[in-house]
Amino acid sequence: MAVRDWDLRHFRLLAALAARGSIGAAARETGMAQPNASRLLEQMEASAGFALARRTPRGTELTDRGRVVAGLAAEVLEAADSVTRAVDALERDRGTLHVCASMTVAEHLMPQWLAAAQQRLPGMSVTLDVGNSDEVFQRLRSGAADLGFVEGPTVQTGFRYLDVARDELVVIVRPDHPWADDGDVPPSEVAAAGLVVREPGSGTRQTADLALAPYGAGPRFEVGSNAALAASVAAGLGPGVVSRLAVQLALRSGRLSEAPTPGLRLSRVLRAVWSAAAPLPRSAEDFLGIVTHGS
Structure with missing residues (x-):
């Protein structure tokens, strides 16, 4: 998988991880099982070529590079929400x-x-x-x-x-x-x-x-x-x-x-x-x- 193949699941997981500081909490917020969330994060790190998060005794925190990518992920999710609202409005246009x-x-x-x-x-x-x-x-x-x-x-x-x-x-x-x-x-x-x-x-x-x-x-x-x-x-x-x-x-x-x-x-x-x-x-x-x- 290449970075260009990331979809909204990847961006939602990264944004949730930035907000929650725990892979378990991020998994719950995005509706995933924790093992699936962990595997998805590993796939993202492999395609990015660098670590996005580090595991600590207090949970999981983003690396410096991970925080940069998470900020961009938030912009992607906001744009996706705008598209959804526009489509809803056009649907009601009938x-x-x-x-x-x-x-x-x-x-x-x-x-x-x-x-x-x-x-x-x-x-x-x-x-x-x-x-x-x-x-x-x-x-x-x-x-x-x-x-x-x-x-x-x-x-x-x-x-x-x-x-x-x-x-x-x-x-x-x-x-x-x-x-x-x-x-x-x-x-x-x-x-x-x-x-x-x-x-x-x-x-x-x-x-x-x-x-x-x-x-x-x-x-x-x-x-x-x-x-x-x-x-x-x-x-x-x-x-x-x-x-x-x-x-x-x-x-x-x-x-x-x-x-x-x-x-x-x-x-x-x-x-x-x-x-x-x-x-x-x-x-x-x-x-x-x-x-x-x-x-």
Whole structure:
């Protein structure tokens, strides 16, 4: 065997040996029996023409030359991972798209986007998962989704993004609440109130917390959806902070009222997000075209 004939098994063993310092641990990490790992290392040393590792009472450590080769092996493995991610993305390019959207986007914008995609991208199969903004990033990071939509004020590290829409949070109350008729409500009064808010990890909650942070914080009542928040406010639990998109019908019908809070910065950007570690599938690019240019 020549060095040019080494395959990924050889590189994985060398990288594992560098990380673990033991041929037994390296064998377990690469899924080999220890005798097979030892024979593979001997073959590598024979083809290289020099020792890659030395046995010590504490285990197996790489020689100076072995460390150089192990560093190069790590680069080979990283390149192989990039190829795998690219092939996976191209495989998903065949007309299927896995989307994960935060609740406000999923409930109030996604239906029209999906309807437009059905008309303009016939044959595309779209799967939609719904979660809060943190959960969207988790699904993208795990590879369970190709494209995500979030409403939080920040984008996590390792992701690309595109602004697709603007939204505004509003403070809502029952029509018989004093804030419904009192004119402008000071931010400090809003912050001190027992507010009904979304759960941690929600983009709505992140935006509200950021806007209210300079004014302190009173008690909070956490709920897991926009619908539960609106129902809780209507039942008299307290004022709430929620997307205008989520309560526009309730505000128009008079079931809920908006408390004017001009001192609070409650506008936000809705974003499409995707992993920076792999190319965006063509199906996701086509869907983004519909989102950004309308139906």
